Amino acid sequence: MPTVEVVRRMLPSHANPAGTVFGGEILAACDEAAGIAAGRHARARVATAKIDAMEFLEPAQIGDVLTCKAAVNAVFGSSMEVGVRVEAENTLTGDVRHTNSAYFVMVALDEDAKPMDVPDLEVSGEDALRRQREAEARNEARRRG
Numbered sequence: 001m002p003t004v005e006v007v008r009r010m011l012p013s014h015a016n017p018a019g020t021v022f023g024g025e026i027l028a029a030c031d032e033a034a035g036i037a038a039g040r041h042a043r044a045r046v047a048t049a050k051i052d053a054m055e056f057l058e059p060a061q062i063g064d065v066l067t068c069k070a071a072v073n074a075v076f077g078s079s080m081e082v083g084v085r086v087e088a089e090n091t092l093t094g095d096v097r098h099t100n101s102a103y104f105v106m107v108a109l110d111e112d113a114k115p116m117d118v119p120d121l122e123v124s125g126e127d128a129l130r131r132q133r134e135a136e137a138r139n140e141a142r143r144r145g
Contacts (some may be wrong), residue, residue, distance in 0.1 A: 001092065003069050006029055006067070008029055010060055031051075037082050050104070051103070058099045067088075070104075073121075075122060079106065083102075087099065
């Protein structure tokens with residue numbers, strides 16, 4: 001399961017007057033990373049179908065370098081769960097903080113923008129197997145509503 005990394009420096013236009021990065025800015029970077037990971041796996045266009053509870057653990061600040069790490073955790077026919085972890089780095093101090101986590105459900109689309117099945121995920125290693133099992137449990141919970 002290759003990991004995608006989207007890296008962005010947070011500028012004043014990304015933040016409020018107190019210097020804290022807007023949640024929507026972080027969400028957009030996460031959506032981009034999730035879309036790249038899902039699109040690479042599906043080899044198709046993808047669309048975001050759902051975002052499970054974005055957790056804001058710590059604020060990101062102007063000047064931080066934001067890294068969104070995304071990987072496909074599991075495949076469910078035409079949809080995929082993509083886990084995204086966000087870290088903010090203060091490049092002056094080298095301090096790296098885990099600021100956000102979320103799970104994105106992405107759907108693969110054919111040339112007519114209709115959902116299409118994607119290849120199964122080849123999983124190896126304990127961490128990847130754990131992430132797949134946990135994704136399957138979350139998918140079941142989503143289906144139950």
